[in-house]
Amino acid sequence: MGDEEAARRLAALPAAVESALAAPLDTETVLAACDELSRALRDPGHRVQERLGPHLPGGTDAERQELLAELAEFLARPTLTRKLRRELGSAAPQRLNRPDAKETVYEAWAPVGLVAHIAPGNAATVAPLSLIEGLLAGNVNVLKTSSADTFLAQHLLAELAAQDPTGALAERIIVLRFPSSRQEWLRLMCAPADAVAVWGGESAVEGVAAHVPPGCRLVEWGHKISFAYVTEEAWADGATLSALAADVCLFEQQACSSPQVVYLDTDPGNTEALHAFAARLADALAAQPAPTASDRDLDPAEYAELTTTEHLARLEEHLGLTRVLAAPDGTWRVMADSRPALTASPLHRSVWVKPLPRKDLIATLRPMRRYLQTAGIAGSRTDIAELSALVLAAGATRVTPVGAMTAGYAGEPHDGVYALQRYSRRVAVQADARFAATACLDDLARPAQFPPPAGPLLDKATVQALNRGVDRGDAELYFRSGGSTGTPALSLFTYEDYDTQMHAAARGLLAAGYDPARDRTANLFYCGGMYGGFISFFSILERLGGVQMPMAAGPDHRATAEMIAAYEVDTLFGMPSYLWQLLHEEADLLRAYGGLRKIYYGGEHFTEEQRRTLTDTFGIEVIHSITYGSTDLGPLGYQCGESGGSVHHLHADLHTLEIVDVDEDRPVALGETGRLVFTTRARRGQHLDRYVIGDLGRALPGRCPCGSHAPRFELLGRLGEVMRVATYFLNYRRFVAIAGERLGYGGELQAVLTAGAAREGLTVRLESAHAPDPERAREAFLAGYPEVRSAVAEKLLDFAVEVVDGAALDRTATSGKLLAVVDGRR
Secondary structure, eight states: OOHHHHHHHHHTHHHHHHHHHTSOOOHHHHHHHHHHHHHHHHOTTOHHHHHHGGGSOSSOHHHHHHHHHHHHHHHSHHHHHHHHHHHHSSSSTTSOBOSSTTSOEEEEEEEOSEEEEEOOSSOTTHHHHHHHHHHHTTOEEEEEEOTTSOSHHHHHHHHHHHTOTTOTTGGGEEEEEOOTTOHHHHHHHHTTOSEEEEEEOHHHHHHHHTTOOTTOEEEEEEOOEEEEEEOGGGTTOHHHHHHHHHHHHGGGGOSTTSEEEEEESSOTTOHHHHHHHHHHHHHHHHTSOOOOHHHHOOOHHHHHHHHHHHHHHHHGGGGTSEEEEEOTTSSOEEEEESOOSOOOOOOSSEEEEEEOOGGGHHHHHGGGGGGEEEEEEESOHHHHHHHHHHHHHHTOOEEEETTOTTOOOTTOOBTTBOHHHHTEEEEEEEOOGGGTTOSBTHHHHOOOOOOOOOSOOBOHHHHHHHHTTSOGGGOOEEEEOOOTTSSOOEEEEOHHHHHHHHHHHHHHHHHTTOOTTTOEEEEOOOOBTTBOHHHHHHHHHHHHTOEEEOOOOOSOHHHHHHHHHHTTOOEEEEOHHHHHHHHHHTHHHHHHHOOOOEEEEOSSOOOHHHHHHHHHHHOOOEEEESOEEETTTEEEEEOOTTOOTTEEEEOTTTEEEEEEOSSSSSBOOTTOOEEEEEEEOOOTTOOOOSEEEEEEEEEEOSOOTTOOOSOEEEEEEEGGGEEEETTEEEEHHHHHHHHHHHHOOOSOEEEEEEEOSSSEEEEEEEETTTOOOHHHHHHHHHHHOHHHHHHHHTTSEEEEEEEEOGGGSOBOTTTOOBOSEEETTO
16 A cells, blocks of 8 residues: 555544444454464465465575474464463453352453554565464454565564454454654554563663653563573583584574673683683684575675774783684684673684683673573583573573574563463453353353354264374373263363363353362272373362262272262262262161262253152252263263253354254255254364264254353254164154153163064163052153054064163263163174
């Protein structure tokens, strides 16, 4: 755009910022767009690389590809997620969650508002990456690049915005390229800013600071000085000298982390050791690859500083203060100086060597603490530990081994601070007791909105095949499913994935009425054999800070009941089938105790008749699903105080839910039954998109009376619970409903299919402790289920009811879950 249009838009910047901030920016939107761009930058044949090519700074093809690889690595989801977690504590730091589940206090990291970024002209990647940090914190960002720069930042950020179908990023990215001499434009940029990030030396910072309004946060990323410190043990070590020379030559000392001074742990009077080390370092520099022609092409100011520094050092040789060793072609120089004071280098492979005993380290370096950055230390393990404490106390912000001074790691603080915290505010909301069951305040304010999923439907077999290709680094935690719906399957997680999911499940448990400040919980899920139920709910209670007795389900019901009474347990976690057995086998003891108040169950469902029994017989006041989930995907849904039966809210910050037709990939109408299809986000190393987990359900319209915007759905059984028998499709849940409605039966029910000589057989098994007469039960099922009645009348089906002991019902070995349908025809 032209100058006139740019000036007009700069004048309208405050209004544009207010409009953009009205709709909060979800971190997931930024992560998804960055990850898409990262993949494009890794693909040599992608059109993005073709479009960016003309704007890459000069250099060899290898250097240009290295720059693209650097950008791709920074933009990758794992890198940015790690950065968010490290700097802001979560991959979704903008959500108002309860840091202490026992208090109705909500905290989050909120954007400061508008961040103005003043980028340097000597680092091509700094400008766009600084702005992306501002986006990760949720800000609107205006970036000024140097008039001497290429248009790389502009085109890279345009490509980023193009990866976001919501348009939210485009509203928060403003990039201008103009010289700093245009002070009026600089003023218009900074005047409405809430933070100004400026990269450069003292003069650059001073020039920008004049335009920063009162109360605006000035974030200085100024020039820094780094040094190496070598103990006597490492002075003559060839590997140390080669590594030090590599640090000096890499980037021609243009990086703030490049060593400008090498300190020796010796007294100033030890000039013999000083000069000997300088000679060895000179040999190491001479052995390094020569600088490229472009690196040797200095501007007049750089050349003047270089020659002036060297000539002055040579003059001081006559005073016995210095000794200069330089390459014949002027490509490197070592200047030994007996005075310890920190001296800036003219760069371009120019390095000072000075004595500094460790006892004088703080006194010598602390006056320059504003400028110190990296200290590369060479010495013994004890030396490194002791010297690290000293140099950090003196003002350095980084300590590395010699040879790794310019290297970093994902999530590393920069110049002693985390950038995302500098671009954020920590905000809090204090609420009253009405919010006891509200884990995240955002759920009451707005729905989570993400791009619709795309791609083919995935079944369990496909996901298992994908798991075999997961990188070992992304498979830190292994769980096996309980095997209730077939062969146990393996699920892989990173610990970060697991932590995110356990926090989500913990928030869901609060919504269901769990009170971590008062409830005393017995964790009675099954444990062992790589089954994750018990472990997961242990972790959930740990994150809530709830009191728990991690007993685990076991065969000795008497011992479990005695511990419940002894430890005054009032809340039970476990499988319905196990809890049902425990309560009825130890009914006298537990009713005499009388302290049980809450049950949170998972993996199965209690029928309405069972719920009535739990309330009337055992005094249970709260009966809720603890979570709806799967081993592959983790927690998928949760119940609130207004949710009953099999109705759940979606964990919408983790997953997207589609409901598609049973037979084909098309959405069903609102309220119709279909297959539940989940797409999960933020799983490192795995893309579980459009996963058909085998459950049936329907979406519920409208907003829940609890106030949450999270979508609701009702579970209606599993595809495996629909049995093809004697030409009819029969539903297991229909038998359960008939048993409750017509027989008042509240026990467990199991359907067993057999293949007879003349016809198929269907036997409904009922628990003897609760079952009516078998023949009366058979007549009730025939009367209530016309299809069964027809199949029997047509002599296509042998139908029977069998009364058995509850322990005789078939269950999965791992989780103890009741097998709803046992198909013996295969």
